[in-house]
Amino acid sequence: MRRKITTGLLFALATATPGIAQAAIDPETKVALDTLWVLMAAFLVFWMNAGFAMLESGLCQAKNAVNILAKNFIVFAVSSVAFWVIGFGLMFGNGTSLIGMNGWLLQGADNSPAMGDAYSGVFASLNWTGVPLYAKFLFQLVFAGTAATIVSGAVAERIKFGSFVVFSFILVAFIYPIGGHWAWGGGWLASRGFLDFAGSTVVHSIGGWAALAGVLVLGPRIGKYMPDGVVRPIPGHNMTSATLGTLILWLGWFGFNPGSTMAADPAAISLIALNTSMAAAAGCLAATAVAWTLLGKPDLSMVLNGTLAGLVAITAPCAFVSVGSSVVIGLLAGVIVVYAVLFFDRVKIDDPVGALSVHLVNGVFGTLAVGLFATDGGLFFGGGFAKTTSQLIGIGAVGVTTFVLTLAIWLALKATIGIRVSREEELEGLDIGEHGIEAYTGFAHSHQEMSAEVI
């Protein structure tokens, strides 16, 4: 996305599709085809909101389910306004190599779907895609919403609803667009050759860094890490939800990655769709095997997180690598995610749903994987260290910037309106305290869930 597919890939694809040259399609038809594709892809990515809502609420406790559902639901509404008013202009508006400075409220000149040199308007960084401005915006909006949703799971079960809403607005209006501008909005990282096709860094790592900052400021849930060093598992309340959510996300990723072509280019979208799915499958199998070996049983939450790890990791390289490489990237992501989950627990960073292991760690790995596995110029394909170096610079620059800025926001929120619910509310559950209702009226609770109260 945001970059035309590089020459290397076009070369690879041309080999596979002799006699087919996209350029031959009549321009009016191409706009219609591309718009159809971009909108359908945007709808699929929008659908990921349901995936995150089901996955994250399923992996948390029943007493906090309403709160998580409400957070994951409203965050897209908040993102819609924030990105419309400010974020899109900062990210894609004409400006400097550091930030965009045009296009607030989608105002300003724009002659989309005119492309390339024929484009004249305030969003020149998106002149490589030939769809109407509103399609460009909707597609980018659902990506921005994804970054914000990622935070929700990591800070779940103890964050104040209102503070999360405020943080989400700031993230999507001001912070997400910074790294986004650097990589996709015509900023300095794009100029240096940084490649992140669909957003392992721009979407997933930014969401992950913001989540990490939040988790550090919030601290762990009461009773998670016992004084005697024992890490107490707090199992999710609804594995049906969690499984459904992961399947929704897998489906949504067929919009996320192939849609990031922002053009109905047959060879490219076929390759990217297949790479995406094969990496997911490989991540699933690897995480299952590792969890089975390490923990003695095939833990379902690891099966699910392994899949998501594969999806996150293939997001940056999906357009630049072969199907075989996608399988390898997925396998590695599946291994990494299990160890990452164990690592975060060891250092007492409490992430109820594994969002950091999935989105941050594998967002970094996937971005790096472009440098390693790219068919054209990757380290493992004889391209030397140039690409890998570019990727590391991008990972570092976006990571440090996002982490520092979001840490400052979280600390400011903590010092003002507060970010953590009271001890009583956390023990009782946030659903009653924050929303006044419970998720499953009429069902009896076992004592298992209540055990936190005795701590």
Add this chain to the structure above:
Amino acid sequence: MRRKITTGLLFALATATPGIAQAAIDPETKVALDTLWVLMAAFLVFWMNAGFAMLESGLCQAKNAVNILAKNFIVFAVSSVAFWVIGFGLMFGNGTSLIGMNGWLLQGADNSPAMGDAYSGVFASLNWTGVPLYAKFLFQLVFAGTAATIVSGAVAERIKFGSFVVFSFILVAFIYPIGGHWAWGGGWLASRGFLDFAGSTVVHSIGGWAALAGVLVLGPRIGKYMPDGVVRPIPGHNMTSATLGTLILWLGWFGFNPGSTMAADPAAISLIALNTSMAAAAGCLAATAVAWTLLGKPDLSMVLNGTLAGLVAITAPCAFVSVGSSVVIGLLAGVIVVYAVLFFDRVKIDDPVGALSVHLVNGVFGTLAVGLFATDGGLFFGGGFAKTTSQLIGIGAVGVTTFVLTLAIWLALKATIGIRVSREEELEGLDIGEHGIEAYTGFAHSHQEMSAEVI
């Protein structure tokens, strides 16, 4: 839908997309593109059946969940037969300005996808869209099914399953097509300039009026309105379902509104998709804010219903208004829905899921909003009262007709096969009484749900 986009909008869109003229696409290609779009949109609207099933069952009690799921599931099967045999012919078949009188069982001459004057067949009112007849029918069928589904939620937790099935058949076969013919089938309202792009009135208000008639004949659930004037809240049993259902509906609306172009017109579908989503987001935020202020907490059911209110309200005007107007319409809808919910409880009209507040009230508001906000000729854009007057006539004519006819049907059903389950069955739950199974075998119930029995 059902009307080519008006000159005003085309003018507005042309401004935004210089150099792009749909007409230039080769005719064979255009049929393929349009059919792809219409079918994908139809699939998305079909998917709304799942949204209504999850939303409505989630907002009701566990003891009635099977009944609501069964109602919402079978209603589309019933609608399919009713609309195929009779309804589609009444709505779109050639006839008078009052009713269609051709095309039962999809029989009769038809040379679709031929368009305009080249079309010769019995469904001339749909000659503005260039897709095969079966695509036209499938797309219209999923709309008809939606109108019927809306009724299900309002009459939930006390209606007999069999009576609901009979009512749904009559609604889709005979009543929905009347208002539908007037507005979309070449009837007198269309001739008078009534504009309802995707069905705020034709689908949502018709469903809402039918539901209101049903609720009035049925009466409130036992224990809802106490003798001492207290309104007893009866919380839903599964907010996970309700949230998922709302996200499904939001996704489905990307088919409902943009698909109503029934053509893959890039500028129009991009605008409509964005307007739809922004109104949903605005409705969500406004309802959350109002509920938070009035009720002290951000009630999740209000967050969800606010979103749906925005979606219903933007359904009529989505093709005629700007993105900014869509946000305003969504905000107003979000405010209206909260007060409407409180109003219906005050007058003891018992609607378990808020269907009247969402679909009827905001269906009316959205239809009116065309007159107020239309970029071309709306009251707020200097167009005077002409458009608003047309809209009010349509709202009134369709509303009175639908309400009177459905009231007669409900009363006739009550006098014959009966429409309400026995007191014992209602207290015990309809799942056992009507279906012989319960929704969640193996789960223990708390006393909370049983409390209705002590009344």
Add this chain to the structure above:
Amino acid sequence: MRRKITTGLLFALATATPGIAQAAIDPETKVALDTLWVLMAAFLVFWMNAGFAMLESGLCQAKNAVNILAKNFIVFAVSSVAFWVIGFGLMFGNGTSLIGMNGWLLQGADNSPAMGDAYSGVFASLNWTGVPLYAKFLFQLVFAGTAATIVSGAVAERIKFGSFVVFSFILVAFIYPIGGHWAWGGGWLASRGFLDFAGSTVVHSIGGWAALAGVLVLGPRIGKYMPDGVVRPIPGHNMTSATLGTLILWLGWFGFNPGSTMAADPAAISLIALNTSMAAAAGCLAATAVAWTLLGKPDLSMVLNGTLAGLVAITAPCAFVSVGSSVVIGLLAGVIVVYAVLFFDRVKIDDPVGALSVHLVNGVFGTLAVGLFATDGGLFFGGGFAKTTSQLIGIGAVGVTTFVLTLAIWLALKATIGIRVSREEELEGLDIGEHGIEAYTGFAHSHQEMSAEVI
């Protein structure tokens, strides 16, 4: 799918769409259109994994929910690897009339999207569709995954997780491709005129035969068939899940059947989409009516399975029959499925979710229905017995082969790693035994579910 639509259908469609000739679309545009369609359809079929997961887990007991979810989730990952490495080559690779012998790991020459005689490569059996190879593979992969998923429900609540994973790999890598090659991969059944448009036999019956073999080797669940001859109902734990799952499957079938054109042919995909939906609706209504008559109440699981029966039955004939015939086929399927469920219980074949009645029995019926109802050459349309005979040969050949081979595999697995969990584990639930977690932590269980323990 796999066969160009027969002359008869093209004739019928041409009648309905005068002046429209697909061939007129410019070739580059057609590749883009077809790829868009095939990929969107593949995504919808992928989504059926969620449908099966929700349906099957919902119809089983809560204590086995994690196990079923994990099986249904991982099976697509396993299928992805198995079909990529081996299965696709066996099914579609150039070879003999009995089996393909090229294209492991998608390697080998291929100049897709070149079609017909212009195609040169190792997958000549797919040269009738003009999309890139990776799109062909992804579309076929989601079908292979469906066949494997069907098995999961029938063997639920007593099979070892590891053994199911191994069986699934073998099924997709080696067995599914055999019948698949015969019918769709250029094998001997295709040469004999066997018609199975989207896979009533190739996908659903193959899955069904494999499931039947498994059920026979596994035996019924403890307590299902009492010594005194009583058949004990073991109700599902979550009818919300089951209903959602069925709606997901209905939606997914809009990819399954119309997508099997593997081309965005407007008339064909419109007809097929409508036929699919009308058969589903008819199956739903017929099963509801029969169940209501036989059992006294409209049992929701019958409502759902009737719908699925209609969908399975229309899968083979969807492109060859009229809308009216589709309704008749759906009605018959809905009747058949209820009696089939009762039959399997009578002969003590324990299928917790009705997979055999839906996929095997109606897969057979649907395949036969091509011979009976085909507009061009069907027995009921004056075509004599030729088509029906071809269909019966295909049904028999694929059925016997699949049943014998899968029976051998199940017996081999039983003799080596074992296929059934211990009595203690089955009574306690497979979630704890196989996965170490439960599905709904925090919810109290009623004694109802525990009653199996007293047996």
